[in-house]
Amino acid sequence: MPEVNLTEWNHFLKSHPNAHLLQMGEWGELKRGFGWKPARVISTSSTHRIPNNEIGAQILFRRLPLGLTLGYMPKPVDSGQWTGDGEKFWKEVDSICKKNHAIFLKIEPDAWEETFDFRPSTFDISPHNIQPPRTIVISIKDSEEQILARMKPKCRYNIRLAEKKGITVRTWDDIPAFHEMMTVTGGRDNFGVHSKEYYQRAYELFHPKGTCELLVAEFEGKPLASLMVFADATRAWYVYGASNDQERNRMPTYLLQWEAIRWAKARGCEEYDLWGVPDENEETLEANFENRHDGLWGVYRFKRGFGGQLKRAAQALDRVYNPLLYWAYLRFLGNR
Structure with a gap:
């Protein structure tokens, strides 16, 4: 059949x-x-x-x-x-x-x-x-030092700053808290958010297979940012990410994303898909990202720092x- x-x-x-x-x-x-x-x-x-x-x-x-x-x-x-x-x-x-x-x-x-x-x-x-056609894909086949070297200097600085300022990253399973954080982020950055039940179901389906992890960045035990990353074979995808409005000067999202990349690399992945940037060519993106914050423009400034390749x-x-x-x-x- x-x-x-x-x-x-x-x-x-x-x-x-x-x-x-x-x-x-x-x-x-x-x-x-x-x-x-x-x-x-x-x-x-x-x-x-x-x-x-x-x-x-x-x-x-x-x-x-x-x-x-x-x-x-x-x-x-x-x-x-x-x-x-x-x-x-x-x-x-x-x-x-x-x-x-x-x-x-x-x-x-x-x-x-x-x-x-x-x-x-x-x-x-x-x-x-339906899916954002343009994305940034990071090659993670090389050593961690080489991956860091390809990042924008400001991104590397922010990763190290987060570590110096006491940010820690660990695995997490608090879906209600993750959903609450997603709701804050969606309101701040003007994007739609799934229901708590949706994220719970995704975690229950993928996490037992080892193809999904929920990570949280904290300062003194307080959750500041979280993401859900998926991986299988040589590919990984950053699909859902959120942060609240606390301690943003400590740059928790940068260390969080770096630890997600390290998690994917440890599983044998060779590429890490940052999943969605504005559907414009690189020249237009680079000329406008500092002035525009609508739609996916708000995340392009963040994602571009990790040194990946723009793909459509x-x-x-x-x-x-x-x-x-x-x-x-x-x-x-x-x-x-």
Whole structure:
């Protein structure tokens, strides 16, 4: 059967150890409780040229009125679907999307813009990404001294300052306190915050597998900043981070982020994704980051200091099943 259960999906991922966080079975289970329905598809290759002869993806369906859905395939495992090997796979994806009454399926390839040369004929280039398309990725393959050397001098200074000023970092499991801190940060920096139950569920799903850690930066036992970091195989992702308004002159967020990088490196990760900066080229970012604080601009100044490389994901693709309602969706986006 093309559609598989969670156990079968996790078995498939064992042969694709560098799958993105958003393709992990636990991510689908997390989203299940918050308005999405996960479906996992494994198909055989059309040309039998790929390892294990299997192509797969996890799809999330968002419920809409009248029994309709939106389909979303975030960062699918690159297992041959973008070549002639994927013809059978996409037919089975279409079947599952139609069974779920999807208006369209949005795909965000797990590839960088400069390397993704797929030329779609049965897809539309989407005007809208769900995940922030641009990010900063830090290479953490080298020694800690080399990673520190690539950082901006001010960032290194702030990490050392935090240590001198008595900031300590440890693992944490106080989700209610983390959520409270996230709420403070969201209000201060004007971004949306998930419910306490969402963060609790994420921690319960990923932490027992060793693929997630919650870290807190403290001063004299008082929590000042916290983050939730995820990692698997050679990749790590900084997804959720928060700080309150106390003792900010002690730079707790810098030491906290450095300890998260060290945690990922100790697990064997080779890259650390800082997950989201404004969707502008580097020249524009560098010319404006000191003056702008709206949207993701507020975090760019912080993230740029860690010495990573600015990257842009391949643009999202839409596979359309109901052209009239898809047109209405595009009109809605255009009027926002």
